[in-house]
Amino acid sequence: MALLIRNVHALDPSEGLDDTLDILIDEGCITALGRGIKAPASCEKLDASGLVALPGLIDMHTHLREPGHEYKETIASGARSAAAGGFTAVACMANTMPVNDTASITRYILEKAKGACVHVLPVAALTMGLQGTALTEMGDLREAGAVAFSDDGVSIADTQVMRLALEYARSFELPVLCHCEDRALAAGGVMHEGAVSAVLGLKAIPPGAEELFVQRDIALAEWVGHSVHIQHVSTAGSVRIIRDAKARGVRVTAETAPHYFTLTDEAVRSFDTNTKMNPPLRSAADVAAIKKGLADGTIDVIASDHAPHSSLEKDVEFDNAAFGIIGLETALPLTLALVRDGVLTMTQAIEKFTRNPAAVLGLEHARLKAGSAADVTIIDPALLWTLERSALESLSSNTPFLGQTFTGRAVYTIVGGTVVYRHQA
Amino acid sequence: MELSHKDLLGIEDLSAQEITLILDTAVSMKEVSAREIKKVPTLRGKTIISLFYEPSTRTRTSFEIAGKRLSADVINISASSSSVVKGETLEDTGRNLQAMNPDLLIVRHSCAGAPKLLADALPTPVINAGDGAHEHPTQALLDAFTMRERLETLQGLRVLIVGDILHSRVARSNIFLLGKMGASVRVCGPATMMPCGVEQLGVEFVPRLVDAVRDVDVIMMLRIQKERQQSGRFPNEREYARFFGLNRAVLRHARDDVLIMHPGPVNRGVEISPELMGLPYSIILDQVTSGVAVRMALMYLFTGK
Amino acid sequence: MEQIIIMDAQDIDRTLKRMAHEIWERNRGGDNFHLIGIRRRGVSIANRLARKLHEFEGVSIPVGALDINLYRDDLSEVASQPVIKKTEIPFPVTGTKILLCDDVLFTGRTIRAALAAIIDMGRPQVIRLLALLDRGHRELPIQPNYVGKVVATSRDESVEVMLEEDDGIDQVIITRGEINGAES
Numbered sequence: 001m002a003l004l005i006r007n008v009h010a011l012d013p014s015e016g017l018d019d020t021l022d023i024l025i026d027e028g029c030i031t032a033l034g035r036g037i038k039a040p041a042s043c044e045k046l047d048a049s050g051l052v053a054l055p056g057l058i059d060m061h062t063h064l065r066e067p068g069h070e071y072k073e074t075i076a077s078g079a080r081s082a083a084a085g086g087f088t089a090v091a092c093m094a095n096t097m098p099v100n101d102t103a104s105i106t107r108y109i110l111e112k113a114k115g116a117c118v119h120v121l122p123v124a125a126l127t128m129g130l131q132g133t134a135l136t137e138m139g140d141l142r143e144a145g146a147v148a149f150s151d152d153g154v155s156i157a158d159t160q161v162m163r164l165a166l167e168y169a170r171s172f173e174l175p176v177l178c179h180c181e182d183r184a185l186a187a188g189g190v191m192h193e194g195a196v197s198a199v200l201g202l203k204a205i206p207p208g209a210e211e212l213f214v215q216r217d218i219a220l221a222e223w224v225g226h227s228v229h230i231q232h233v234s235t236a237g238s239v240r241i242i243r244d245a246k247a248r249g250v251r252v253t254a255e256t257a258p259h260y261f262t263l264t265d266e267a268v269r270s271f272d273t274n275t276k277m278n279p280p281l282r283s284a285a286d287v288a289a290i291k292k293g294l295a296d297g298t299i300d301v302i303a304s305d306h307a308p309h310s311s312l313e314k315d316v317e318f319d320n321a322a323f324g325i326i327g328l329e330t331a332l333p334l335t336l337a338l339v340r341d342g343v344l345t346m347t348q349a350i351e352k353f354t355r356n357p358a359a360v361l362g363l364e365h366a367r368l369k370a371g372s373a374a375d376v377t378i379i380d381p382a383l384l385w386t387l388e389r390s391a392l393e394s395l396s397s398n399t400p401f402l403g404q405t406f407t408g409r410a411v412y413t414i415v416g417g418t419v420v421y422r423h424q425a
Numbered sequence: 426m427e428l429s430h431k432d433l434l435g436i437e438d439l440s441a442q443e444i445t446l447i448l449d450t451a452v453s454m455k456e457v458s459a460r461e462i463k464k465v466p467t468l469r470g471k472t473i474i475s476l477f478y479e480p481s482t483r484t485r486t487s488f489e490i491a492g493k494r495l496s497a498d499v500i501n502i503s504a505s506s507s508s509v510v511k512g513e514t515l516e517d518t519g520r521n522l523q524a525m526n527p528d529l530l531i532v533r534h535s536c537a538g539a540p541k542l543l544a545d546a547l548p549t550p551v552i553n554a555g556d557g558a559h560e561h562p563t564q565a566l567l568d569a570f571t572m573r574e575r576l577e578t579l580q581g582l583r584v585l586i587v588g589d590i591l592h593s594r595v596a597r598s599n600i601f602l603l604g605k606m607g608a609s610v611r612v613c614g615p616a617t618m619m620p621c622g623v624e625q626l627g628v629e630f631v632p633r634l635v636d637a638v639r640d641v642d643v644i645m646m647l648r649i650q651k652e653r654q655q656s657g658r659f660p661n662e663r664e665y666a667r668f669f670g671l672n673r674a675v676l677r678h679a680r681d682d683v684l685i686m687h688p689g690p691v692n693r694g695v696e697i698s699p700e701l702m703g704l705p706y707s708i709i710l711d712q713v714t715s716g717v718a719v720r721m722a723l724m725y726l727f728t729g730k
Numbered sequence: 731m732e733q734i735i736i737m738d739a740q741d742i743d744r745t746l747k748r749m750a751h752e753i754w755e756r757n758r759g760g761d762n763f764h765l766i767g768i769r770r771r772g773v774s775i776a777n778r779l780a781r782k783l784h785e786f787e788g789v790s791i792p793v794g795a796l797d798i799n800l801y802r803d804d805l806s807e808v809a810s811q812p813v814i815k816k817t818e819i820p821f822p823v824t825g826t827k828i829l830l831c832d833d834v835l836f837t838g839r840t841i842r843a844a845l846a847a848i849i850d851m852g853r854p855q856v857i858r859l860l861a862l863l864d865r866g867h868r869e870l871p872i873q874p875n876y877v878g879k880v881v882a883t884s885r886d887e888s889v890e891v892m893l894e895e896d897d898g899i900d901q902v903i904i905t906r907g908e909i910n911g912a913e914s
Binding site: 194195197198199200202204206271317 | 437514515516534535536537538539541542557558559560592593594597620621622623625626
């Protein structure tokens, strides 16, 4: 059945589109855009007055936990969570159980993804078992459908192995996504090293643990002649290093997660384990630098780093709790807050979820134009809503934003022409 | 006077008035310990459970004696930290104990925030007997009581704390308490054992011990905690004793009437040289006596809220 | 709320003088007893009696101060724990004749707690009780040996003894129309 979206404010910077019009979707594609489109015979009509249509958003950093930890999230539930957050595509990291380091696991994920309501793009491991010693069969994994490579969760500590991984990936022109963390410097820390950790007496992770490996991976990339994408940037120092590298012409891109521009280490004072993640929440100065980095383009992408954990992992002592929070359903609202605060323009915000992540992954992104696949995100930028545990689509609820009221969210998510998510008030 | 929280999780939560109330109450409790029959019926029929996830003899014994002097029934449970990994979660243990209707829980744990987890989950008042490197409020209170007994007031006092501040809950609680009561704190120790940005705690950092001991009223030596610290933060005990240990030579730079304190147990020859141990300005044993009185006061004030 | 002053400074002083003489007479002129005042105002009364005995008879009777809060039987019922002051008894209790002093004798529970406290400290030869005011309504079988004034009150009235040392003025006030179950 066709779908006619009436009277929506359509925004697509890559098409130069910023106009209120109708969008007709049929057989999985956008067939027409314009004013006063006549609805065909059997057609669902959506009155989208006051709403904004965007090209389908991409979250290039999620953890879907399948295979192995289906009690925390499955590909199907993670996809529903993504759709509720307004995403039409997600890239899922390789630290599943077993690790996605062979083609059979990638094919398993893609098979499961067939039943998922959004596009699922598997990211495969750089090294076998994420152990940081033996390279994976990157060519084979790419052929099986892996879109990029990352040992996310850990860094490759051995510099020689990282060099070889970059050289090998370069020869296949494969995107490499880097989790930058010097484990030795992080030294068992559970929060940011600063004034708050001095008071709480918790073991702390210095900014240098991230910055030194950001430096290293950029230097290796420059030397080897391949591009790198720095994941979950959290410190002012990292932003500065990336900015300087870009100015020199190094091929580096970067992403940050919404919690790094929203919360500081002050949130940890409550010992709420939903404030524990890696990299940790940093100081106010770092948050300011992240916002500046987003505004001036140093940070290209916003990605949720959606990391579901159950009560078993989170309802324990802070030291013993697992790192990570979910984020698919709050990423867009938190970003819209940046737009309202004047940190980002709407165009910039859209690009950080569409053109830029697609460019890193070497993929086409959704477009609002006739003939394109109908991956559309429709948001209500003014809608006031509260994040309730019961309304979460994710199987897990480990977020520090429970009970918080937001302005703006996705209200309809359309993937391949099908409305996969409708927001119930 | 009403206490503002049902639990004692840390000095950070106490006001200066509450600290004074606790110390004043401890004065009366100390008198009970000096009697022939060291028992009053105040907490008769109350059940106090001591849940220690870290080994401890002196703190646990101090709490036990305190409870018994108030006629309470004190039960000690020693759980190894690994039982958290192998078996019951802390919260489940707490709920199981709650089902037996205790009037007070005393908790020591190697994880900062663990007593808070229990305090938030259970209606029973919880006293923190030490959580990781975060706080050890009863120690700071008994240290303050001891200082106040000798020096009459904490206001304007100058206190030096020496040692592994980074990993010390005793240091943190003392720093918070002394700050609230108008004393000033100086810290000294190897740079590798100072929290990053230590001045943000409101203290003065002096790198050399011979300089740090000048003009202070109290020197508080911390224990080198082999079980809690990171290895490799200082070369060895010999080096530590030479540059950060208290001995007669160092004391020549301090005032004649300076008082020496230590939370115990003392590593003789490392933090304090043996020659100093029995001398009058060492009030280390007074701290132990104060400990029972202060803990009695806390049990009186917090039980059964 | 109605307040009546039933004793002023002169009344209190006269009564204390009379009681001091009575104590001396009934002890056959001997000074072999010690005073223990129940905090707070019982201590002031004990101190005043000791001063008068010194003035009239030239003797120095030792005075101790007793805080009975640790022995109360109603701690679970009070909203917040009462503030405790130090018990200071500068003489051995065992073998001693003790005169326990309090300002108002009401239900008798304070005295019970005081007896338990003193007996925990030793084995006195004898304990006698002195109260400035007896307002009746006993809940335990306790009677004073020395009374300043007997006042008939109803349960819902409150009787307050105010002393210069503690309250800046000497007077005894009865307040009606206020619910007050506890002893002052």
